Structures are given as C-alpha cells and as structure tokens.
Amino acid sequence: xxxxxxxxxxxxxxxxxxxxxxxxxIGIVGVKxxxxxxxxxxxxxxxxxxWIAEELMASLEGKYYILHEWHEVKKMLKGMSYDDAHVLAxxxxxKARKDHxxxxxxxxxxxxxxxxxxxxxxxxxxxxxxxxxDGISHHSHHKxxxxxxxxxxxxxxxxx
Numbered sequence: 001x002x003x004x005x006x007x008x009x010x011x012x013x014x015x016x017x018x019x020x021x022x023x024x025x026i027g028i029v030g031v032k033x034x035x036x037x038x039x040x041x042x043x044x045x046x047x048x049x050x051w052i053a054e055e056l057m058a059s060l061e062g063k064y065y066i067l068h069e070w071h072e073v074k075k076m077l078k079g080m081s082y083d084d085a086h087v088l089a090x091x092x093x094x095k096a097r098k099d100h101x102x103x104x105x106x107x108x109x110x111x112x113x114x115x116x117x118x119x120x121x122x123x124x125x126x127x128x129x130x131x132x133x134d135g136i137s138h139h140s141h142h143k144x145x146x147x148x149x150x151x152x153x154x155x156x157x158x159x160x
Contacts, residue, residue: 002028005054010066010108012116015048015073017066022053036065040076063104068093070111074118 002024010017025033029044038050045051050069056062068089075085092111101107 014119017050019054036069074115
C-alpha cells in the first residue's frame with residue numbers, strides 16, 4: 001500500500017500534491033525519480049497528482065521541489081514540451097534558491113494560484129486529463145516518452 005500524505009496547503013481542487021516515502025515512489029516509478037514528479041511526465045502517477053519525496057519535506061528542500069513541479073505543470077498544461085518546461089522550472093527554482101527567499105511560501109502559493117486560475121479558465125479540464133498521441137518518437141530515451149511526445153508534437157487531447 002502506498003503511503004500518500006496529502007499536503008492541502010500545496011494542493012488545489014483540481015490537482016493534489018502528496019508527500020510519499022521515496023523508496024515507495026522508486027518502487028513504482030523507478031530509479032529515474034529524483035524527488036518530485038507529476039502525472040504529465042510519469043505515467044505511473046495518477047492524473048492530476050504531484051508527488052514529492054516525503055524525506056524532502058523535513059527541510060526547505062521540499063518547498064523548492066514543490067515550486068519546481070508546480071511551475072513545470074503550468075508550462076506543460078500550456079502545451080510546452082517537458083524538456084522546455086523543465087528548463088524553465090529549473091530557472092525558477094534556481095532563482096528562489098539564489099535569493100534565499102524568506103517568502104518562499106508566498107512564491108509557491110502564487111505559482112499554485114496561477115495554475116488554479118488557468119485550470120479554472122479551461123472548462124474542459126473538469127474531467128480526467130488523458131493524453132492521446134498520434135505518433136511516438138522511437139528516439140526518446142525517457143521511459144514515459146508517450147506523454148512527453150504528446151506535448152512536443154502538440155498532439156494533446158483533453159477528454160472528459
């Protein structure tokens with residue numbers, strides 16, 4: 001049984017963020033999991049869920065991962081590829097680390113609110129998010145290339 005702890009302060013009505021022991025996540029997702037991830041990248045993560053390693057939540061590190069994952073989700077929901085969204089999320093995370101933000105919680109909450117506002121504007125997101133891919137690149141090294149390629153090729157379909 002997966003030990004998922006909902007973090008309501010970092011969740012929205014549409015997207016839930018959970019802290020889960022890293023060993024359990026790795027048992028499901030594999031060793032490629034580095035501390036945070038979401039359904040748009042890992043097919044093993046249920047729709048509209050973000051997972052953060054529980055062990056990271058004991059320090060400020062967990063909050064940086066939360067900021068990163070929420071930013072990445074926002075960019076990917078707008079149609080950006082995983083690779084591009086990841087680069088931008090690294091920049092946002094890096095700036096927060098460099099600036100030693102005392103208001104990191106405020107920055108995270110603004111990021112979550114941006115996602116929430118964007119999702120609320122899209123009435124078609126009321127159902128389950130499913131990705132459909134017309135073609136799959138055989139050159140992808142990522143195990144879950146189906147989801148990544150759907151964004152890269154703009155073959156995203158949202159189904160209720």
